[in-house]
Amino acid sequence: MKESQPSAIYLKDYKVPPFLIDKTELTFELDEATTVVTSKLHMRRNPDSTENTAPLVLDGGEDVKLVAVAMDDYVLPSGEYQLVDNQLIITATADNFVLTCETLIEPQNNTRLEGLYRSSSMFCTQCEAEGFRHITYYLDRPDVMSVFTTRIIADATKYPVMLSNGNEISRELQEDGKTSVVWHDPFPKPAYLFALVSGNLEVKNDTFVTQSQREVKLQIFTEAHNIDKVDYAMEALKRSMRWDEDVYGREYDLDIFMIVAVDDFNMGAMENKGLNIFNSSCLLASPETTTDDTYLRVEAIVAHEYFHNWSGNRVTCRDWFQLSLKEGFTVFRDQSFSADMHSDTVKRVEDVSFLKTAQFAEDAGPMAHPVRPASFIEISNFYTLTVYEKGAEIVRMIHTLLGAENFRKGSDLYFERHDGQAVTCDDFVAAMQDASGVDLTQFKRWYSQAGTPQIRVTDEYDAQSQTYQLTLQQETPATPGQPTKLPLHIPVRLGLIDESGNALSVSSSGHVSDEHLLELTEAEQVFEFTQVATKPVPSLLRGFSAPVKLSYDYSSADLLLLLSSDQDGFNRWNAGQQLAVNELNTLIEQAVAGETLSLTSNLVEGFKSLLQDASLDPAMVALILNLPSQAYLSELAQVIHPNAIKQARQYLKKQIAESLQADFAQAYQQHQVTGQYQAEAKDIASRSLKNLALSYWLESGDDAAKQVVVAQFESADNMTDQFAALSIAVHHGHDKADDLLDAFYQQWQNEPLVVNKWLMLSASREQEDAIAKVTALMEHEAFDLKNPNKVRSLLGGFGQNIAAFHQVDGSGYQFLADQILVLDKRNPQIASRLCTPLTRWKKMAPELSVKMKAELERIMANELSKDVYEVISKSLA
Ligand code: 0A1
Numbered sequence: 001m002k003e004s005q006p007s008a009i010y011l012k013d014y015k016v017p018p019f020l021i022d023k024t025e026l027t028f029e030l031d032e033a034t035t036v037v038t039s040k041l042h043m044r045r046n047p048d049s050t051e052n053t054a055p056l057v058l059d060g061g062e063d064v065k066l067v068a069v070a071m072d073d074y075v076l077p078s079g080e081y082q083l084v085d086n087q088l089i090i091t092a093t094a095d096n097f098v099l100t101c102e103t104l105i106e107p108q109n110n111t112r113l114e115g116l117y118r119s120s121s122m123f124c125t126q127c128e129a130e131g132f133r134h135i136t137y138y139l140d141r142p143d144v145m146s147v148f149t150t151r152i153i154a155d156a157t158k159y160p161v162m163l164s165n166g167n168e169i170s171r172e173l174q175e176d177g178k179t180s181v182v183w184h185d186p187f188p189k190p191a192y193l194f195a196l197v198s199g200n201l202e203v204k205n206d207t208f209v210t211q212s213q214r215e216v217k218l219q220i221f222t223e224a225h226n227i228d229k230v231d232y233a234m235e236a237l238k239r240s241m242r243w244d245e246d247v248y249g250r251e252y253d254l255d256i257f258m259i260v261a262v263d264d265f266n267m268g269a270m271e272n273k274g275l276n277i278f279n280s281s282c283l284l285a286s287p288e289t290t291t292d293d294t295y296l297r298v299e300a301i302v303a304h305e306y307f308h309n310w311s312g313n314r315v316t317c318r319d320w321f322q323l324s325l326k327e328g329f330t331v332f333r334d335q336s337f338s339a340d341m342h343s344d345t346v347k348r349v350e351d352v353s354f355l356k357t358a359q360f361a362e363d364a365g366p367m368a369h370p371v372r373p374a375s376f377i378e379i380s381n382f383y384t385l386t387v388y389e390k391g392a393e394i395v396r397m398i399h400t401l402l403g404a405e406n407f408r409k410g411s412d413l414y415f416e417r418h419d420g421q422a423v424t425c426d427d428f429v430a431a432m433q434d435a436s437g438v439d440l441t442q443f444k445r446w447y448s449q450a451g452t453p454q455i456r457v458t459d460e461y462d463a464q465s466q467t468y469q470l471t472l473q474q475e476t477p478a479t480p481g482q483p484t485k486l487p488l489h490i491p492v493r494l495g496l497i498d499e500s501g502n503a504l505s506v507s508s509s510g511h512v513s514d515e516h517l518l519e520l521t522e523a524e525q526v527f528e529f530t531q532v533a534t535k536p537v538p539s540l541l542r543g544f545s546a547p548v549k550l551s552y553d554y555s556s557a558d559l560l561l562l563l564s565s566d567q568d569g570f571n572r573w574n575a576g577q578q579l580a581v582n583e584l585n586t587l588i589e590q591a592v593a594g595e596t597l598s599l600t601s602n603l604v605e606g607f608k609s610l611l612q613d614a615s616l617d618p619a620m621v622a623l624i625l626n627l628p629s630q631a632y633l634s635e636l637a638q639v640i641h642p643n644a645i646k647q648a649r650q651y652l653k654k655q656i657a658e659s660l661q662a663d664f665a666q667a668y669q670q671h672q673v674t675g676q677y678q679a680e681a682k683d684i685a686s687r688s689l690k691n692l693a694l695s696y697w698l699e700s701g702d703d704a705a706k707q708v709v710v711a712q713f714e715s716a717d718n719m720t721d722q723f724a725a726l727s728i729a730v731h732h733g734h735d736k737a738d739d740l741l742d743a744f745y746q747q748w749q750n751e752p753l754v755v756n757k758w759l760m761l762s763a764s765r766e767q768e769d770a771i772a773k774v775t776a777l778m779e780h781e782a783f784d785l786k787n788p789n790k791v792r793s794l795l796g797g798f799g800q801n802i803a804a805f806h807q808v809d810g811s812g813y814q815f816l817a818d819q820i821l822v823l824d825k826r827n828p829q830i831a832s833r834l835c836t837p838l839t840r841w842k843k844m845a846p847e848l849s850v851k852m853k854a855e856l857e858r859i860m861a862n863e864l865s866k867d868v869y870e871v872i873s874k875s876l877a
């Protein structure tokens, strides 16, 4: 263990910066050995700060070597500054001055992928959240906004493309043969939005004409072999630009917008001003190499980063506790965009399913934190599902409470009021409140209270008076550091349905409608409805109008009714899920008790009628027929028995498959897609149902299905179908699974993104000696520990390998812990994210829980990065 442990920083300690930087002039002399960075910072004391004698404290990193520092033209001797804990401290300063720093860095040795580093043959940067300090000394905090001018000097024969934020203002050949390019970004920005890219890249050009008729140049850069895979991203970018104008009135502000794809990247993508940098896995797409899911992901991420230009860049965060200000809002914006481009209901189901599986688990675990955290040790650990996805749900609830029109007034006011500022979540809510007149005082608790609220609903119908009463009780469970919670302001969308499935138009507070918005604000509240002609079945929380766990004692018949007839498509899916969850929970109990498994409900009949209902969107049918995931069932469990969950799912799948064999065979034929591949809702829907049908069909044991799987694998003209066939073969024990896996690797070995899919599938394959197989894969030519995508694929795949990961002897956990320790030395962000499965130890069955805990303790006994230290120490607390 380390001598002194890293300490936390607190939101309550926030102070405005004592100094500001009006202008930042940077020069990079890029080189394979040592890169020289010279900065000229035009600084002044902040008039809003009360600390008017405070020393100047600039953030740096252990990887930044200071060569010289000068104030105005005075070179500071070593006695006039101090270097303490990677900070540069200068005690005596004027009120206005130019600070010049010369620093040396070695991007080629930067394995953390924060700051300036190398990916393949190029130089690139990642500065969010605190990466800029690994480039040079700076006030590396988002409330210091500065106008950047960047000069890049490099050998243009190796690095012909030299990019930074804003507009290129000059390019010249120097006497020493190097090329010098200058970029200027007129919009003040924090250092986390700075970017630089240089390399030998190809470009695809396009243009976009904005609503005020300005022509914007659009450029996407990749390495030469990938330039044929950017057309889809370019079209997605143009759709995003148009959508943001139409829906939010937001126009792009520079004359050029650039995107660069890099292979080595810790996250998905980054919204640097005018120069977005993408993980190539989130940008490149072609029908032969990319699945439908990835197409949609590329579109959503292109949109997300573009939307940040307003929600994040023009208006940014005051401090990192406010991260959800930009992320929650931008996720809400990208979700709405994708819903508009494709199917609203399908998109909502996918997003909610993800939230309920992964964010709810985070909220129930040791790292649970509010959407606006009150403290952190390492900010990189807070790019979480809570900040992003639950943050988006908060914005969605504001949208629901205000209505679309008022919400738009609120966003207009927010952008107008705060353009060019670094602000807080409170400022966002204030704009929404001021523009709409809706009181959001209590609502703001959503930002500060962690944990998933539980709502219990009971009802009573009085036939005589035709009144119906719903009682809603809310409670938010304790989370680390927050033992007690206050009631939240929760919007609950509701409809009532009669026994034949028709919507009932009823009266509530004098308002007659077939849908009502209940505003739950008390711990317990009663809502009364009149003119209710018959005893209704309530359709609660339509569209998942709040991120809560809702319980109501539905009978199977009620759920079947909602599944077949609810006017709300989302709740039809939800009813189907609930039916399957109920059945699976019974099966899990049987498995834990060592009993023979047997079905207790009429789920199969419900599924049969869905399959035969031609009026339904095939995508919705596929979503409903897709059984609740292992991860979701684990989240729901009080105590997780991974193998019992797996056994229950397999059993149910087999029962459904055998009972509906002919239906699945028929659905498979019926939903074939003809014509050229298109990543459009209709075709994606058909492919998803067709491939789901194929997996059930194979599971049914029909030999004909075996041949169809191989035929589809061999003849597919798109990756969605080819990879579906391969995964089905691998996960359903097809006797040709090995051959197909080999053939797939042979076919795609030169396409790294496809190889990553192969790595993931191979690692998730359940077989006797799975750990040995995964260990061998780490030595395979296809693997590379330096590449985050490959690490995520292999170890992520392994995490899904239930039998191997959760071995009772703890060897699966030990294997993961070993990898975490190795990776922590190279790339703490990636290492920290890999810890997640181990943090769930308290909920695991006792025999597994002790083994997980032992691995956490073993990790803890090492010298750790702040990132891993925070996650492991909080998990053990
Ligand atoms: N702001 C980006 C996400 C991002 C965050 C951190 C990164 O490096 C540590 C990189 C990207 C987004 O929301 O897309």
Ligand code: ZN
Pocket (backbone or CB within 6 Å): 304, 308, 326, 327, 330
């Ligand atoms: Zn974002």
